[in-house]
Amino acid sequence: MPNPQHSILLGAALLSLASPALGGTSENAALTTAVQKSWPEFIEFLRLPNVATQSAPDIRRNAQWAQATLARHGWQAQLLPDGETPMVFAQWKAKSKSARTILFYAHMDGQPVFPKAWKQASPFEPVLRARDAQGVWQDLPLEKLTQTANPDPEWRLFARSAADDKAPILMLIAAMDALVAQGKSPAINIKLILDSHEEGGPPTLADVVEQNRALLQADGIVMLDGPMHESGRPTVVYGHRGGTALALTVYGPREELHSGHFGNYAANPAMTLARLITGMKDAEGRVLIPGFYDGVDINPSLKAVLAQVPDDEAALQRRLGIAASEKVGASYQQSLQFPSLNITSMIAGEPAARRTIIPAKATVTFDIRTVPGTPAERQIALVRKWVEGQGFHLVQGEPSEAERVRYPLLASITGGGGMKALMTPLDAPIGQWLRSGLTRAFGQAPVQIPIMGGGVPSAPLADGLKAPVILLPLVNADDSQHAANENLRIGNYSNGVKSLYALITNP
């Protein structure tokens, strides 16, 4: 755990130490031009389907497109072989031999899509929209974006991966374009790796890092992923929760039964499952499984940093459409310092069919978000032990006939793996460099988030390259990432280019 009070002081000190603000006339003009020029390529990139769990050829096309585009813009770019779906590596060297080396990370792949839930023809056919006077999103022709020097920052581009995580890739290309247009070189050695398996499929980043350690070596790693703070202010994130997943199935009768003939006699596994999982939490969302929160340490210093985050929880709740929050932490930021136990799906029977049956089984899938003090393996073991403590016999796969005869309560639990949690000390040099760059770009110190809720695969980078990792989120908080109608706020794109420009010019 870092010393957050120290970091707060550092943050304040940096304000006065910051280099002259960005934004001379030529810099601004170069940035505006670079942003405008990059829209068509961004749209082209978004048109490439990128669900890694569904199509390896799709991901190959994304990688080939990214490598070719980076090369066309003057980067040294190459594919990093990785079975059938390569990653992409690119770099641009500084003139100074003593320049620091920063490895930027982003990912090309996206979460699965359910096209029917999208309000557009395809998640891979980007749609530009503006809110009308009633606040309703209305389609605009894409040309409004590509042929306007200063598009309305409140417009949004809707497409899978518009925010998570293709935007930062194009932002970095545009930032470098703006520098090149002025005949300048970067103040740091820029390295860039584009992951092909962040959102699903077997993660391969650790292998790729292992096989390319020298190529990837850096003084620090900046992961361009995740949303900015709700306020839209520049944001630095020092860590993130880890994550793992598990599936819990409760078994009822061997086969589904006619509910008339056996309703009131054969216990319904959906009800048994509901009863089981209800016991896992209290009504305000706190996990009741003993030991689940052991290792969580919200000390007074951390509390103070968390309290500085300018959250507007009333507005957040309005945006989410909820009247109250859970009470795991005393605030939104505090709630992210705890591991979670979240239902990602639940299924019994055939919801579309309305058959009058008692289902044979019911399954809930959870994702467990972890913090550094609560490793995934321990959390899953606690869940298993607790379920057994509720009287369930845990089976491997379907119950055997002998198990069916013997145990009234039968369940199985599968899962594990996932990402490690991260927390980089708030006073590490990488953080100081990042804060000073952002402060120069926007004239104010960034919001500091010790741990963000969502996970990114920092462990393969942090462990494989033995370098500190920090996160620079650039996209809007209300981007619906992972869900239908994912979108990028247009103003975030130009500000993201500016942020990255400030960093690559920050020695």
Next chain:
Amino acid sequence: MPNPQHSILLGAALLSLASPALGGTSENAALTTAVQKSWPEFIEFLRLPNVATQSAPDIRRNAQWAQATLARHGWQAQLLPDGETPMVFAQWKAKSKSARTILFYAHMDGQPVFPKAWKQASPFEPVLRARDAQGVWQDLPLEKLTQTANPDPEWRLFARSAADDKAPILMLIAAMDALVAQGKSPAINIKLILDSHEEGGPPTLADVVEQNRALLQADGIVMLDGPMHESGRPTVVYGHRGGTALALTVYGPREELHSGHFGNYAANPAMTLARLITGMKDAEGRVLIPGFYDGVDINPSLKAVLAQVPDDEAALQRRLGIAASEKVGASYQQSLQFPSLNITSMIAGEPAARRTIIPAKATVTFDIRTVPGTPAERQIALVRKWVEGQGFHLVQGEPSEAERVRYPLLASITGGGGMKALMTPLDAPIGQWLRSGLTRAFGQAPVQIPIMGGGVPSAPLADGLKAPVILLPLVNADDSQHAANENLRIGNYSNGVKSLYALITNP
């Protein structure tokens, strides 16, 4: 509520009053021939897809096939128009003017199918199977059935509606064939109606009865539906539970959320739903909603009749693959005297996708089985009131923004309609006639079930024709009706033909 003790005595008395047993040489030969001749037509009938909720043309084809087949076998048969999917009516008159008139009821349509869950190419391509020495079902060529005079009664025919409810239709045709082959006429006026909407779609039986009251008028109605008693003994059923359905949806955030960024903050509607429904029942399956069981009357006389049913609950539980039953009633038969509240499906998120999200809503569908003292509308009103009592605000459709801001707990409940419960007094003349016929056929009194668990649409017949309704189930109890791998035991088919033959020859 009838006087069951009276009925028990009646049942015993009938044993001695029964006509001479069936089964003279010529009768037996005629029955065997009629059964063997009917297999090809039964198989042809099963090959007609019959899911009413999915295809009206399919149901039309079934009706046309049934009408043509009945006519070919000598029945007066006609279609009863009913919008786009006609029902079928057929009759065969007795010689005696004073003969009693019995209206038989069966249905042509079947429950939806999920072909992947079936262990055969299609639910509409019947497969004949025998158990091998290890008890595993092995396919046999269909010719083994159609070309054998005495097929093994333990063989089974697997197909949608093989048991529920196409078999009884062909059994009745075969029973009449056996009579005609001996140059005889029926001892009763036989009427037959084949329903097209028993398993789904808007039920139209009430309308058809209303429009054809004179045609359908009868002294009693025998519904050929549902499974026999587990023992396989001839079974008479005096009533059945009614049924209705409801869907309960709990609303969470307006749209699904990234579980990393909001897990521990935005309450998960699947967990909220689990908590809500868990409160509806105790751990042994008893409904805790106040008033839900009001009107249930298991008096000592009824208890005595229920106790006579030769249930083997240990065997039943083994067959279902459960180690213990719920404790709603003190026995299986008692449990059916109570209304049920059964989960037919439950859904949140996208179970196939494994996305790491907080779902926006979670839905459970229930079917409520009713008994005569617990009408459906009252049961649904009790559920609604109870849910509101748990602090939920009930919305119509999706919650409005104003409702989202105001109420932490939001849900909707939709549903209603369905079938009325039935209980015909055990000493009504229709029951006496039925018991005497079956006793003559099999040499023993049938099992008497006051109320069976599953519902049939008796109300349109009982109310529309003002005639007593009784149920004669003919198919095996372990027929997996409504589910995948529905099947008919071959021995039930020949015994069913014999049962019906005994009835149509019983004045």
